[in-house]
Amino acid sequence: MGFREVAKMAGIDPLSCTLVTQCVNFHGHQLLKQLTSSHPKDFETLNLKEVDYKVYKARIPEISKQPSVTRNELINFISDKCPSLFVPRETESLKGxxxxxxxxxxxxxxxxxxxxxxxxxxxxxxxxxxxxxxxxxxxxxxxxxxxxxxxxxxxxxxxxxxxxxxxxxxxxxxxxxxxxxxxxxxxxxxxxxxxxxxxxxxxxxxxxxxxxxxxxxxxxxxxxxxxxxxxxxxxxxxxxxxxxxxxxxxxxxxxSQALEKLVTFNNPRSIRHLAGKFNLNLYSHTSLMDSLKHKFSEREMYKSVRKAQMSRWAHKSVADGVVFFKRGQHEEAFQCLNKALQIDTENVEAFVAKGALLANFGSLEKAVENFEEALKYNPTHNNAQKYICETLVELGKQLEEENKIEEAEKNFKKCLSINPNHAAGKEALRKITQKNEDRSEIVQDVLQDLIDIEEEFNSRKRHRTSSTSKSSPAAKREARGSEIKEPTPAPEPSTRSRSRSKSLSPLSKKLQMQEGKWLPPTTINTTSSFMAPNLAVPPPSVDLAVPPPTIDANYNYPPPGWPPTTMVTAPPVTTMYPPPTAYTMLPQGPAVSSSTYSSREDEEYKARVDQFLKNLEEDRSVEKKDRSKKKHSRGRESRSQKKT
Incomplete structure (x- = not known):
């Protein structure tokens, strides 16, 4: 339904013939042709007999100086706003x-x-x-x-x-x-x-x-x-x-200077008076123009219009920055892009261009931040999605070379979350996943080797402890004592002492094992050669230092009652020798205690673990050197490509 039908339903004339005639006479035949082609039904009943183009002919010298683009824009505007411009209005002059x-x-x-x-x-x-x-x-x-x-x-x-x-x-x-x-x-x-x-x-x-x-x-x-x-x-x-x-x-x-001199301008009642004269409601959206009597759309409000204007200015700065970058003037390019973002803080093209420029200089993390800002305001921007995926893949590879596997994997997954079909991101994620699986297998093998060494050490330690306890003199003496005398049952230890013995440290357990061992009697003056200098605890030994027999003063030889045939006359004793004060020990080999076996096994276990870790560290250093060589070769290739 056109404006003509709506006007008839509203009970008003479609268009004012007088207004159309005046406008056509002023702007010429070009406007009339545009109006009749754009609104054919509205101009069917118009009587345009007074169209003579006299005013237009008088304006020909002036029109020839105007740009044709400006004139065409004006004619198009009049044609588009025809229903609002040529509606008849009742005017009432203020008279007396x-x-x-x-x-x-x-x-x-x-x-x-x-x-x-x-x-x-x-x-x-x-x-x-x-x-x-x-x-x-x-x-x-x-x-x-x-x-x-x-x-x-x-x-x-x-x-x-x-x-x-x-x-x-x-x-x-x-x-x-x-x-x-x-x-x-x-x-x-x-x-x-x-x-x-x-x-x-x-x-x-x-x-x-x-x-x-x-x-x-x-x-x-x-x-x-x-x-x-x-x-x-x-x-x-x-x-x-x-x-x-x-x-x-x-x-x-x-x-404004002329208005300030008016008495009615400074009188607040003048606004209400004029609104009443023109039938305007001051408390609603109203206007004298038909096209302004309705509420404006959001895109026509000043904020939207201002945003569009700032966006156009920012695009100009972005274009200048791209030109500077192609010329190799990087500092000027950064200045233009920063200026564009100052003008329009939500300009997507400026963020994309700045991110690409930062990526070319190696600042991959900052480049990713700019691409993310661009996608924040326009999630479907093709260049932003493309550049951020490529940058994330390259950043992940660098982190992988630096042995930051978890961060590299996050970047690859982030790339695929933006573009699930990105081939380079899929391949990089597959490789790093495979490498993680291989590393996990290596770690499991290492842990298994350590467990085997630990079990071997514990088994040897248990074997040495049991063999030492069985062959010790104290154990043999206890065994002989058990054959001669039946042992009396010892009182059952309390729960508290039992729990305390279970919670002893290994050193305390070793000291507890030495309790009750043999010590030389106090009556024997042992020499320094009696004790082995390398033993911390005196070795257990058989009690060979038996006190010498004493000679009774009434003793006579032979005893009475012996047959005389067996009697031997002893030579007279002229000198009496005192009994020895001590007996020297028989020569023995170097004694070895259970603590010696323990320390020797500890040192052997530590040496094997140190050797294993040393071999592992050498393998890692070789891999690190290989990665650094690859990184330097890639850097040389990129620099040569930039120069070319």
Whole structure:
């Protein structure tokens, strides 16, 4: 359903024929052709008989100076906004009575818009002759005489409901002597107004085709609502509007300066008064333009428009940065990309370009951060996905060479999470997974070897301990004692002592094993050669130091009762030798205790473990050298590629 059907349903005319005619006459046949092709149904019933292109023909010199692109954009805009621009509206002029609120204030202090817009003089003249009517009030100045009964005046301004600035136009009007009554002090010998006299006149006749005006000062044609407010005749500085003097002297510099002088502008009630005059609701979204009476879409709000504008500026800086990078001016390229991100903090292209530049310089981690920022604002950006996957794979390979396997595996998995079909990422993850499996097998073998060594050591230790305890003299003595005397059952130890003996350390257990061993008697003076110098605890031995027999004083030999045939006469004892104070031990070999066996096995176990770890470290150093060689060769290849 087009605008024409909607307009008929709403009870209004489709388009205003007068507005369309004026616009076509101003812009020419090109606009009419565009309107009829874009809105054929809306222009079927329009009566465009008054289209003559006179204004357009007069504007041909001006149009020839305008760029064709600008003109085409304007025509396209008018065609697109045709339903809003050419809708008929009922206008009501504010005339006298209660409706003149602020008119005197504005006409006295506020210049018209053309005063600030610097409109060209010929355009002002054309608009003036289109709008001037009989009865309008003009301020003129006498410039010359045509003959004795007719003089020429130059129009300076038009006043009334609207004020026109015509000081810089060359609009002339005729003033007949019969249509005016000069004062005696201001007329010459022939009864005409003197030259350079300022007058306030009324329009008597107007011919827009010939730009002809006839004016007078007798008040025969002035509008009724202006009769009591305007005095026709000679205009002095005191009785003419003050705004005319300011327009003539060009003393007002800006529109805001003129508004601040208005009494109604500083009155807050003026807003409500004007809103009531134009039927505007101050508490809802409203406007005098039909196209602005509805709520704007989000993309037309200032934030969206501003964002789009900043994005265009940022794209320009990104393009400059790419150009600098291709030239080899890397510092300038970084400056342009940083400037783009300052202008638009969410510019995806700037993040992608900066990440690519950082990746080329080897800063892979920072490059990944920039690519992630780009994907944050546009997850489907093709270049960002492509570059971040390649960078993650390269970063993972570097971490793998540095033996950071877990971090390298994370990068490969991250690459595949972004692009599951990335071939290089799949291959790298497969290799590192295989390498992890091989390493786990190697670790298991190493641990198994260590366990075997530990078990072997423990078994040998248990064997030595048992054999030592069985062959010790204390054990043999205990065995002999058990054959002679039946052992009495020892009292059962308490639970507390049993738990304490179980929790003893190995050293405490060794010391406890030495408790109750043999020590030399206190009556025997043992020499330093008796004890082995390398033993911490005296070795266990048989009690060979039996005290010597003593000789009784009543002892006689032979004993009484022996047969005389067996009696042997002993030689007389002349010297008595005292018994020896001590007996020397029989020569023995070096004694070995259980602690000696333990220390020897500990040293052997430690030596085997040290040798195993040394071999493992040598294998790792060889692998590390191979990796460093590969890394240096890859670096040389990349540098040679950059140079080429």
């Amino acid at each position: 009575g209660d409706d003149d609120y602020g008119i005197r204030d504005r006409s006295s202090n506020l210049p018209p818009l053309e005063y600030f817009m610097r409109v060209m003089s010929h355009l002002k003249r054309d608009v003036f002759f289109k709008t001037v009517q009989r009865g309008d009030v003009l301020y003129v100045r006498v410039t010359s005489y045509v003959h004795d009964l007719l003089c020429t005046v130059k129009v300076q301004a038009a006043v009334g409901t609207t004020v026109r600035d015509l000081f810089d136009t060359d609009i002339k009007a005729h003033l007949r002597l019969e249509d005016t009554d000069p004062e005696p002090a201001d007329r010459d010998d022939l009864g005409r107004w003197m030259l350079r006299t300022r007058l306030c006149v009324e329009v008597l006749e107007v011919d827009a085709s010939d730009n002809y005006l006839l004016v007078g000062t007798k008040g025969v044609a002035i509008h009724s609502h202006l009769k009591d407010k305007v005095k026709l005749g000679k205009a002095t500085l005191s009785n003419r509007p003050p705004i005319l003097s300011e327009m003539e002297n060009r003393s007002i510099k800006s529109y």
